[in-house]
Amino acid sequence: MAKEGPEKTEETEHMIEKNGGKEQDTVLGAADTKEMRAVVLTGFGGLNKLRVTKKPMPEPQEGEVKIRVKACGLNFLDLMVRQGNIDNPPKTPLVPGFECSGIVETLGENTKGFEIGDRVMAFVNYNAWAEVVCTAAEFVYKIPDDMTFPEAAAFSMNFVAAYMMLFEVANLREGMSVLVHSAGGGVGQAVAQLCSTVNNVMVFGTASSFKHEAIKDSVTHLFDRNADYVQEVKKISPEGVDIVLDCLCGENTGKGLGLLKPLGTYILYGSSNMVTGETKSFFSFAKSWWQVEKVNPIKLYEENKVIAGFSLLNLLFKQGRGSLVKTVVHKLISLYNQKKIKPLVDSLWALEEVKEAMQRIHDRGNIGKLILDVEKAPTPLMANDSTETSEAGEEEEDHEGDNDNKERMPFIQ
Numbered sequence: 490m491a492k493e494g495p496e497k498t499e500e501t502e503h504m505i506e507k508n509g510g511k512e513q514d515t516v517l518g519a520a521d522t523k524e525m526r527a528v529v530l531t532g533f534g535g536l537n538k539l540r541v542t543k544k545p546m547p548e549p550q551e552g553e554v555k556i557r558v559k560a561c562g563l564n565f566l567d568l569m570v571r572q573g574n575i576d577n578p579p580k581t582p583l584v585p586g587f588e589c590s591g592i593v594e595t596l597g598e599n600t601k602g603f604e605i606g607d608r609v610m611a612f613v614n615y616n617a618w619a620e621v622v623c624t625a626a627e628f629v630y631k632i633p634d635d636m637t638f639p640e641a642a643a644f645s646m647n648f649v650a651a652y653m654m655l656f657e658v659a660n661l662r663e664g665m666s667v668l669v670h671s672a673g674g675g676v677g678q679a680v681a682q683l684c685s686t687v688n689n690v691m692v693f694g695t696a697s698s699f700k701h702e703a704i705k706d707s708v709t710h711l712f713d714r715n716a717d718y719v720q721e722v723k724k725i726s727p728e729g730v731d732i733v734l735d736c737l738c739g740e741n742t743g744k745g746l747g748l749l750k751p752l753g754t755y756i757l758y759g760s761s762n763m764v765t766g767e768t769k770s771f772f773s774f775a776k777s778w779w780q781v782e783k784v785n786p787i788k789l790y791e792e793n794k795v796i797a798g799f800s801l802l803n804l805l806f807k808q809g810r811g812s813l814v815k816t817v818v819h820k821l822i823s824l825y826n827q828k829k830i831k832p833l834v835d836s837l838w839a840l841e842e843v844k845e846a847m848q849r850i851h852d853r854g855n856i857g858k859l860i861l862d863v864e865k866a867p868t869p870l871m872a873n874d875s876t877e878t879s880e881a882g883e884e885e886e887d888h889e890g891d892n893d894n895k896e897r898m899p900f901i902q
């Protein structure tokens with residue numbers, strides 16, 4: 490990874506003023522070559538563990554690309570990282586974020602395939618939520634001229650995960666049926682769009698009811714997230730479905746397996762249900778694991794069913810499959826160029842608005858992907874902000890729902 494000097498804990502002047510919610514007007518420009526702005530997670534916990542600070546400018550190592558970031562993807566996983574709700578969490582403080590888009594600024598030694606000025610999107614193993622990012626060239630992809638930076642930041646994680654699950658793991662083909670949870674979210678919408686690239690694929694989706702009107706054209710049959718979806722699916726398709734994509738680890742595994750047709754594939758790829766509040770709940774964590782169904786391999790063999798797991802970040806950063814992912818990105822870019830897929834951006838937020846952006850996901854408010862727009866100025870707070878001006882590194886108490894009394898107006902697309 491890129492080499493950095495000792496971390497600075499000083500807050501930038503970009504934080505929002507407490508009184509009146511007025512923004513301060515100094516912005517660190519691209520000309521400042523020694524430092525950059527970044528979102529820092531000071532410790533695992535609630536939203537108040539996030540702040541924007543100055544960090545030393547990273548420089549690319551051999552084989553790396555240095556990117557001037559324009560937009561960053563905010564994924565559900567980032568909420569889980571913030572809470573420390575993941576396996577082997579890294580040490581804090583850290584800069585969160587796994588994907589971004591921007592412009593190539595410099596190249597490390599022996600870095601091939603890119604030129605300064607290229608428009609790119611990239612995966613990063615943390616550190617994406619910053620003005621500048623360095624990452625290995627194998628995780629960087631050129632983007633089409635007509636793809637905007639927010640679209641690019643909404644593209645890689647959601648579409649690569651959706652594509653690999655549907656086509657590499659489950660072998661989606663004409664005439665099949667798919668069940669996906671959180672159908673209005675980033676991955677859910679990518680799944681729905683990719684299913685529409687294959688003839689005659691029926692998509693069953695669950696989502697909060699208020700999203701149904703917005704996403705009804707992308708999903709064949711929509712159910713409320715609290716509905717008895719097993720019964721609902723069986724009413725329409727008594728035989729069940731060919732592919733179940735489950736991001737609600739634990740409580741749905743048995744239901745998902747039960748819904749599979751012979752030769753069907755169940756893929757577990759997330760555990761959104763472990764997030765029950767602003768901070769990690771050990772009770773929910775334990776409950777989820779307790780509820781994970783014990784799968785009997787003999788039953789799988791007798792019933793002709795396939796059970797699989799998928800983790801894109803592990804594939805990229807732990808299992809060395811960067812070149813496989815690159816071929817998938819190229820296929821996806823071709824689909825984008827043919828106008829068969831297009832990332833759905835829910836809203837754009839300034840780095841300083843990361844807490845409110847995360848709150849929107851906690852509140853299940855997003856339809857599509859949330860983007861941190863590095864060049865966007867924060868909109869003024871509409872009520873008292875009681876958390877944002879504290880010094881970086883200073884320990885604070887967590888306040889569940891501490892954003893309840895304030896609201897910003899994001900740029901909703």
Ligand SMILES: NC(=O)c1ccc[n+]([C@@H]2O[C@H](COP(=O)([O-])OP(=O)(O)OC[C@H]3O[C@@H](n4cnc5c(N)ncnc54)[C@H](OP(=O)(O)O)[C@@H]3O)[C@@H](O)[C@H]2O)c1
Pocket residue numbers: 563564565566646647650670671672673674675676677695696697700714736737758759760761762763764765799800801802850851852853854855857858
């Ligand atoms: N394995 C992989 O490689 C991989 C890659 C990317 C994402 N993922 C996983 O895929 C899932 C979706 O990720 P995403 O980034 O696209 O997020 P997302 O679906 O946009 O996440 C937000 C939505 O999730 C639903 N949700 C379900 N449980 C929730 C909870 N406990 N709290 C708040 N919202 C909840 C809500 O929609 P409704 O209310 O409409 O249900 C909410 O609007 C996550 O579990 C994520 O970890 C896995």
